[in-house]
Amino acid sequence: MVGHSERFGPGVPKELDRYLIPSEQIVFMLRRHWVVLAEPVATSVLGLIILAWVSSKTDGVLIKILTVLWLLLLSRLILRAWEWYDELFLATDRRLMLVHGIVTRQVDIMPMSKVTDMRYDRSVTGQILGYGKFVMESAGQDQALSTINYIPDSDLHYQQISQIIFAPSERKLTQKAAAPGSRVPITEPEQAWWRRKN
Structure with missing residues (x-):
């Protein structure tokens, strides 16, 4: 993820130019909550x-055996931190996308049009630390991106995703009403000049 996207501006990794089409608008882009690193950090500190x-x-x-074991714990922590930093979850106006993997780069996608239902869970720990979990249900077969856990600022991102999922039907209705050739009901004012009695 070296460099910034020319198409989407600063703060957006250049890598996303390969996956996003030019007409897509990024709604939000984030890394999972730092709590995913809590266990590897705690294990490494306890080992030390x-x-x-x-x-x-x-x-x-x-001592030599314990030192080797601690170095393995430290290596695991570094690998998890690298994975966390390299993973991106983003929502565009058309789809949800999870870009992850170090050796093999994987891109999981869920089109917004396929999302039929979305559940939002916040455990007690999630409420205290500020993260949540999204569970997507889609029409048809299982999707690659059905559960997304450890989402920071989950209330805000839930509202943003909901707005994208439910707004298209409202937009279609307004576009239909304003489409050329459509019959829009016309109401005449009560006090029009031709109705006035002098």
């Missing part, structure tokens, strides 16, 4: 504390 405590009590082979 155990390593420091054991090394103060003894030395030898046990």
Whole structure:
């Protein structure tokens, strides 16, 4: 994700130029909530504390084994942080998209037109820390992007997605009413000049 998109402006990674069509408008783009890194960070810190405590009590082979185990925990933390930084969830006016993967880059897509229902869940921890989960239901077969967890500012993003999902039907009605050749009912004012009695 090096560089910025020329088409969509600063703050949008250049990589998205490959996946988005020019007429699409980005509604929001985000990374998952930082809470996804809480467990790997806690495990690495706990491992370091155990390593420091054991090394103060003894030395030898046990310290070398624990050091190797802690280095594995640290490597896992670095890999998870890289995955978190490299993953993007975005909504455009046409679809939801999750771009993820380090070695193999994957793009999961759910067209907005396919979303028939959307559930919004917030656990107690999510309410305290400020994240939520979206569960999408679509017409037909299972979609690649049916559950999106750990969404920061989930109230705002839920409203933005809902507006996109439900607004097209309203837009179609206004476009139909204003379409050329359509019959729009005309009402005459009560006090028109030709109705006035002098």
